[in-house]
Amino acid sequence: MSLVKILSPKIEKAVSEIFGITPEKIEFQATRKEFEGDITMVIFPLVKILRGNPVEIGTKIGNWLVENDENVEKFNVVSGFLNIVIADAHYLQFFNEIQPDSQFGIQKPNENAKAILVEYSSPNTNKPLHLGHVRNNLLGYSVAEILKASGKKVYKTQIINDRGIHICKSMVAWEKFGHNETPETSGLKGDKFVGKYYVEFDKAYKTEIEALKAEGKSEDEAKKQAPIIVEAQEMLQKWEAGDEAVIALWKKMNGWVYKGFEETYQNLGVDFDSYYYESNTYLLGKDVIEQGLASGVFYKKEDNSVWIDLTAEGLDEKLVLRSDGTSVYITQDIGTAIQRIKDFPDVGGMVYTVGNEQDYHFKVLFLILKKLGFDWAQHLFHLSYGMVDLPSGKMKSREGTVVDADDLMAEMASTAKNISEELGKLDTYSDNEKEKLYKTIGLGALKYYILKVDPKKRILFDPKESVDFAGNTGPFIQYTYARIQSILRKANFNFSAPQTGIALHAKEKELLKQLELFPQIIQEAAQNYSPAVVANYVYELVREYNSFYQAVPILGSEVENEKIFRVQLSNKVAQVIATAFSLLGIDVPERM
Numbered sequence: 001m002s003l004v005k006i007l008s009p010k011i012e013k014a015v016s017e018i019f020g021i022t023p024e025k026i027e028f029q030a031t032r033k034e035f036e037g038d039i040t041m042v043i044f045p046l047v048k049i050l051r052g053n054p055v056e057i058g059t060k061i062g063n064w065l066v067e068n069d070e071n072v073e074k075f076n077v078v079s080g081f082l083n084i085v086i087a088d089a090h091y092l093q094f095f096n097e098i099q100p101d102s103q104f105g106i107q108k109p110n111e112n113a114k115a116i117l118v119e120y121s122s123p124n125t126n127k128p129l130h131l132g133h134v135r136n137n138l139l140g141y142s143v144a145e146i147l148k149a150s151g152k153k154v155y156k157t158q159i160i161n162d163r164g165i166h167i168c169k170s171m172v173a174w175e176k177f178g179h180n181e182t183p184e185t186s187g188l189k190g191d192k193f194v195g196k197y198y199v200e201f202d203k204a205y206k207t208e209i210e211a212l213k214a215e216g217k218s219e220d221e222a223k224k225q226a227p228i229i230v231e232a233q234e235m236l237q238k239w240e241a242g243d244e245a246v247i248a249l250w251k252k253m254n255g256w257v258y259k260g261f262e263e264t265y266q267n268l269g270v271d272f273d274s275y276y277y278e279s280n281t282y283l284l285g286k287d288v289i290e291q292g293l294a295s296g297v298f299y300k301k302e303d304n305s306v307w308i309d310l311t312a313e314g315l316d317e318k319l320v321l322r323s324d325g326t327s328v329y330i331t332q333d334i335g336t337a338i339q340r341i342k343d344f345p346d347v348g349g350m351v352y353t354v355g356n357e358q359d360y361h362f363k364v365l366f367l368i369l370k371k372l373g374f375d376w377a378q379h380l381f382h383l384s385y386g387m388v389d390l391p392s393g394k395m396k397s398r399e400g401t402v403v404d405a406d407d408l409m410a411e412m413a414s415t416a417k418n419i420s421e422e423l424g425k426l427d428t429y430s431d432n433e434k435e436k437l438y439k440t441i442g443l444g445a446l447k448y449y450i451l452k453v454d455p456k457k458r459i460l461f462d463p464k465e466s467v468d469f470a471g472n473t474g475p476f477i478q479y480t481y482a483r484i485q486s487i488l489r490k491a492n493f494n495f496s497a498p499q500t501g502i503a504l505h506a507k508e509k510e511l512l513k514q515l516e517l518f519p520q521i522i523q524e525a526a527q528n529y530s531p532a533v534v535a536n537y538v539y540e541l542v543r544e545y546n547s548f549y550q551a552v553p554i555l556g557s558e559v560e561n562e563k564i565f566r567v568q569l570s571n572k573v574a575q576v577i578a579t580a581f582s583l584l585g586i587d588v589p590e591r592m
Contacts (some may be wrong), residue, residue: 002520003039003086004028006071011041014064019050019057029081036076037083038513044080054080088504091512096498098515099568102575105518107151114348114379115153117340118144121270122354124161125257126170127195129264129405132355135388135450135459138585140353141270142451142531143383145583147351150526155273155344159336162254163279168235170194171249172228173201183256189406191260194253204228240326264405269443269585274343276336282327285335288372289320297371310367318364333365334372341376349379351529356384356456383529386458388450408463412442415467416475423469429591437589441475442467444586448474451584452535472539474586477577480542482592483549484574490555491567499565507548511569514541518576522583531584538580545573 008026015023027045031037041061043054050057055077062075062082073087098104120140123129129137141156148154161167174181174197183193205228212222223229238246265271289306292298298308298320306321320331341347352362362382369377390403417438420426426434449466453459469475504512517537525533554570557563578588 002516006090007039007041007065007069007084010065010069011061014061014068015046018060018064019046021049023049031083035078035081035083036085038086038509039084041082041084042080043077043082047080058082088502088509091504091509091516092500092502094516095512095569095572096500099498099572100496103579104515104572104576105522105579106149107519107522109148109151109153111153113153115155115344115346116147116349116351117155117157117344117347118147118351118353119157119159120144120353121158121265121272122161123158123261124166125194125254126166126198128189128191128260131388131390131403131405131408131461134268134405134408134446135385136353136355137265137268137270138447138450139383139385139455139531140351142534142584143351143353143529145585146522146525146531146534149522149583152526153346155347156271157274157276157340158272159276159278159281159332160258162250162277163239163282165232165236166198167250167254168232168239169201170198171246171253172232172235173197173204174253175249176204176228183260189260189263190256190258191264192404192406193260194257201228201232267409268405269587274340276339278332278336281335281339282332283335284339285331285333286321286325286327288334288338289331292372297368308368308371310364313367315360315364315367318368320368330361330365330368333361334368337365337369337380338374341374348376349381350376351381351383353383353385356386358382359384381529383455385455388459388461390461409443409446411463412446412467413438414442415463416442416445419464419467419469426592437592440587440589441478441592444474444478444581444588446474447584447586448477448535451531452539454532455530472536477538477542477581478586478588479592480545481574481577481581481588482590484545484570484577485590487554487567487570488574493564495564495567495571497564499561499568502562502565505548505552507544507551508566508569511541511544511548511573514544515572515576518580525583534580534583538577541573541576541580545570 007028011026012023015021023046025045027042029040029042031040041058043058043061046057047054058075058077058081062072062077062084065072065084066074071086071090072084074085076083076085118140121129121133121137123133144154144156174194177200178197181193183190186193188196205226208226208228209219209222212225213219217225235246239250289298292308293300293306298306300306301323303323304325305319305323308318308320310316310318318330319328320334321327337350340350354362359382362380362384366377366380366382369380413435417434420434420438420441426437429437445466446463449461450459452472466473467475469479518541521533521537525531548569552566554566555563557566581588
């Protein structure tokens with residue numbers, strides 16, 4: 001149990017007995033480094049009620065705690081702050097309770113509670129996954145793992161955007177320029193292969209536009225009349241009409257892409273419990289629109305287009321069906337949300353991991369679902385995140401300059417290799433061990449660098465900086481874990497028995513205080529849908545451990561129970577590092 005939970009009722013009782021009032025809330029904060037104490041009570045809220053001297057109020061509460069709570073050893077009062085020193089016995093008891101618990105901090109799911117469905121990835125089937133998808137996948141996967149660790153039942157899913165004009169562009173380009181080439185004959189992954197033809201389409205389209213402009217057409221006329229875009233539009237119409245040849249080509253090219261996606265997901269270390277396809281859900285969305293039209297949720301304009309008026313809620317009017325009856329993007333999202341509840345009746349809420357350029361879209365979507373009368377629509381959350389930039393500038397996909405996810409992962413492993421070789425850390429490793437470790441370090445660096453930043457913030461991702469073995473990086477934390485494993489291998493004695501009666505070193509106490517926070521950190525990260533809370537916690541834990549490592553002998557201690565305790569403490573820190581990193585989707589190496 002945390003100090004806040006232990007001390008709050010004691011202080012409430014103290015205030016009640018001393019001053020005859022019951023405070024609404026006890027406010028705590030971390031004790032400032034320059035003062036002695038393990039936790040600090042803020043006295044100022046009581047000063048407003050009691051209209052007394054804050055030092056006198058704090059001193060009376062402190063004396064009561066020393067006399068009535070065995071956990072409180074002593075105290076000091078600085079202005080309006082009561083700094084409380086907790087007895088070593090409390091920390092030893094806490095540690096002996098968690099020491100054998102390999103799942104410390106993880107809550108078992110409540111099987112009777114409603115589940116949460118977390119959506120992430122959601123790619124288009126006309127190009128490979130890129131750096132933006134990497135942040136999306138890492139965020140969604142980590143949030144799902146953190147929610148599970150906080151005690152929630154979670155399903156991971158994605159919606160694949162497998163229909164529309166952008167898909168037809170790749171199909172038209174392959175038919176025109178492909179000459180029956182396949183991923184196998186080209187040596188390309190399926191998603192990269194199809195993405196190549198998306199780029200080819202754009203090149204051809206631009207050439208045709210320039211030719212038409214040279215004939216005197218305006219730019220708008222040229223964009224509409226270019227033969228290749230007309231072909232793509234005709235192909236889309238045939239697809240929607242169920243043309244067998246078009247559908248067969250669509251299935252073949254999408255199949256190539258899905259195979260490529262799965263390889264990327266496996267390398268990235270993310271997974272899914274279910275897959276949804278826009279081609280399957282947009283029709284349900286159209287049916288729901290028709291039902292909502294009948295019930296008055298939507299209205300039809302003179303041109304037969306269907307809209308919803310959200311101006312009373314501070315939003316705009318929103319088109320939900322075009323005048324020709326075809327769906328728009330939000331139509332598919334409505335259908336997908338409803339289908340998911342049909343498929344997973346125990347789901348009570350959903351998290352959508354989508355970039356912040358779609359903030360308005362999700363406000364509209366959530367409001368429409370509420371107006372349609374779905375109770376679960378009250379529990380929808382848009383996990384909005386910022387763009388990822390590289391030092392070289394923003395990515396562009398149509399020109400073929402997108403930062404490919406596969407290439408990025410390979411580059412991270414290569415960067416880890418170069419830095420490791422410069423440092424000479426892996427001289428005793430075999431080639432296979434080195435390659436495996438380079439991937440672990442490189443992926444850990446990538447994931448940690450992205451996840452340590454609050455999702456709402458934009459990121460400038462620097463691959464070389466992320467693989468630094470010092471500072472707030474994944475490799476720094478992985479190296480500390482490996483260092484602890486080395487200590488454990490050298491500890492040729494039994495260190496499982498509980499230890500009592502030890503006078504704690506200040507560094508040991510600080511480390512125990514950090515460990516005590518871990519369950520609370522998981523809950524906070526889950527409530528805020530923020531892996532950054534876990535990432536920055538584990539960095540602070542590692543910093544504290546390295547300070548402890550430098551300050552006190554571990555295996556070199558001459559006092560037997562002290563040596564055993566320090567090995568136990570090191571082991572528990574390593575377990576928490578591994579658990580925290582698993583929530584971020586990061587592996588930890590046994591040697592490094």
